[in-house]
Amino acid sequence: MFDLVLSNVRVDRAITDVGISNGRIAAIAPGLDHTGAVVEDCDHALLLPGxxxxxxxxxxxxxxxxxxxxxxxxxxxxxxxxxxxxxxxxxxxxxxxxxxxxxxxxxxxxxxxxxxxxxxxxxxxxxxxxxxxxxxxxxxxxxxxxxxxxxxxxxxxxxxxxxxxxxxxxxxxxxxxxxxxxxxxxxxxxxxxxxxxxxxxxxxxxxxxxxxxxxxxxxxxxxxxxxxxxxxxxxxxxxxxxxxxxxxxxxxxxxxxxxxxxxxxxxxxxxxxxxxxxxxxxxxxxxxxxxxxxxxxxxxxxxxxxxxxxxxxxxxxxxxxxxxxxxxxxxxxxxxxxxxxxGLADYGLAVGAFADLVVVAGRNVTEAVVTLPPRKLVLKRGRVVARDGQALVEAP
Ligand SMILES: [Zn+2]
Missing domain, CATH: 3.20.20.140 (Metal-dependent hydrolases)
Known part of the structure; x- marks a missing residue:
């Protein structure tokens, strides 16, 4: 069981799911069990490390x-x-x-x-x-x-x-x-x-x-x-x-x-x-x-x-x-x-890494760099900290 599942997200050119537990990536595979998890449908957007x-x-x-x-x-x-x-x-x-x-x-x-x-x-x-x-x-x-x-x-x-x-x-x-x-x-x-x-x-x-x-x-x-x-x-x-x-x-x-x-x-x-x-x-x-x-x-x-x-x-x-x-x-x-x-430990798109992640529209990395869409989701340790280009924390 996962805390959060990023569904239909693009990782290494394949559409898959990413399961997150306790702030870390727990699984990367299509068709993960969503039971009990918050699900974010990423609509084929691209996943990048933070x-x-x-x-x-x-x-x-x-x-x-x-x-x-x-x-x-x-x-x-x-x-x-x-x-x-x-x-x-x-x-x-x-x-x-x-x-x-x-x-x-x-x-x-x-x-x-x-x-x-x-x-x-x-x-x-x-x-x-x-x-x-x-x-x-x-x-x-x-x-x-x-x-x-x-x-x-x-x-x-x-x-x-x-x-x-x-x-x-x-x-x-x-x-x-x-x-x-x-x-x-x-x-x-x-x-x-x-x-x-x-x-x-x-x-x-x-x-x-x-x-x-x-x-x-x-x-x-x-x-x-x-x-x-x-x-x-x-x-x-x-x-x-x-x-x-x-x-x-x-x-x-x-x-x-x-x-x-x-x-x-x-x-x-x-x-x-x-x-x-x-x-x-x-x-x-x-x-x-x-x-x-x-x-x-x-x-x-x-x-x-x-x-x-x-x-x-x-x-x-x-x-x-x-x-x-x-x-x-x-x-x-x-x-x-x-x-x-x-010197960031456990960084990247791999099972076991911290879920410090960015979801952004794009069919591949180059397209995201060319088009620079607003960030769909930003995660820190598995927690959503920004959505659709807006931070969810306040500035003074
Ligand atoms: Zn400087």
Whole structure:
């Protein structure tokens, strides 16, 4: 007997039933016994594992607030300094704002989120505390990882490392880092601090690396050296890694193989304005790749909707993927890749896995990516948390 049966649902191109008990997939087979179960007729819609938003900034979104006109130039440092000061001016409450984005993510089918959260000497741990409150509030409907993120600099802003240490002590899940050359102008100092915090707290690492070309490759190699030296294979992610989109005469192929061998994962959002790591080449090298919305409707840029199926479309377009089998790999990045990076146990479409699932109209995965229908059902641990594109939990 099952608690819930998803009937007439498409799994691996076949129409079948999925029985769910105690929050887990208990059976996948046609004609399951529905006796005593709640039945959701899925009308031949497609079943996907829960989407994984593996890189965003829940503390930053302006969702539901007054519009703030963006007049910033393209420099990262300008955006960082503006945001740190403007957050308090516009009244950005990280608890309220992160909750709004979480509810939007649930409606779009995400069942897990990794969020970088700013930690700096001006705003202290306020954003971390706000997102932590949101994590507690929605803990039964979504998994949230918090990255202690030194957005304004680590070595160059004295006191930040101590605040990061405190956030990790208070439950931050991941040690963040950022452009060790171009932000801190001290790659050794920055990366040694990041890796020392990771070792001290036994936590994984996720570093924003926007640095282009040979500068980014230099920083990446310093990350690989430290990953190997500390035995952190499988525990380090490099986000963006725009340098890997440089011309291959610089030795990108060899670096990709070194990244695979070191067990370092990549996160790419597939942005349109900069070079990006070659997705299929990275996957073929054996690298775990995940994706995310990154900042959404914030003081950096007004775009984004937290839809990881749309993200698979953006990744596909940015990487010139057109074959069904390639687009399916982009969806794998937005599901299994993110799950692996976040270390989600018992994830996927298999008997025994947690019933973290999305039901979406489509005859196959590629059609769902192309048409992006509202999510018919979203399940977290077997509980329906969104239906027909609407979350069943409230935002403040
Ligand atoms: Zn980011």
């Amino acid at each position: 989407l994984v938003e593996a890189h965003t900034h829940l503390d930053k979104t302006l969702l539901g607030m007054d519009w703030v006109e963006n007049t910033l130039g393209p420099e990262i440092r300008e955006k960082i300094d503006n945001e740190r000061q403007m957050k308090r001016v516009v009244g950005l409450d990280a608890a309220r704002q992160s909750a709004r984005q979480v509810v939007m993510s649930i409606a779009k089918g995400s069942t897990a989120i990794r969020s970088h959260v700013d930690i700096d000497t001006e705003n202290g741990l306020a954003d971390f505390e706000g997102v932590s409150a949101t994590r507690s509030r929605y803990s039964d409907v979504i998994d949230i990882d918090i990255v202690a993120f030194p957005q304004s600099g680590l070595v160059s802003r004295k006191g930040t490392a101590e605040l990061m240490d405190e956030a990790l002590r208070q439950g931050a899940d991941v040690v963040g880092g950022l452009d060790p050359c171009s932000i801190d102008h001290d790659p050794k100092g920055h990366l040694d601090l990041v890796f020392d915090l990771a070792v001290k707290h036994a936590k994984p690492i996720d570093i924003h690396l926007h640095e282009p070309g040979e500068l980014g490759m230099f920083s990446f190699r310093m990350i690989l050296e430290r990953t190997r030296a500390h035995g952190l294979s499988g525990k380090v992610t490099v986000s963006h890694a725009f340098s890997l989109g440089a011309n291959d005469y610089l030795g990108i192929s060899r670096l990709l193989d070194e990244i695979a061998a070191a067990g370092v994962a990549l996160m790419s959002t597939g942005p349109s304005m900069v070079p990006v790591p070659p997705l299929i080449r990275a996957l073929d090298a054996g690298i775990t790749v995940c994706s995310g919305t990154d900042g959404m409707r914030d003081l950096w840029a007004p775009f984004g909707n937290a839809d990881m199926l749309e993200r698979a479309q953006i990744l596909s377009q940015r990487n010139n993927l057109s074959q069904d089998i390639e687009i399916e790999r982009a969806v794998d990045v937005c599901t299994y890749g993110g799950a692996k990076v976040m």
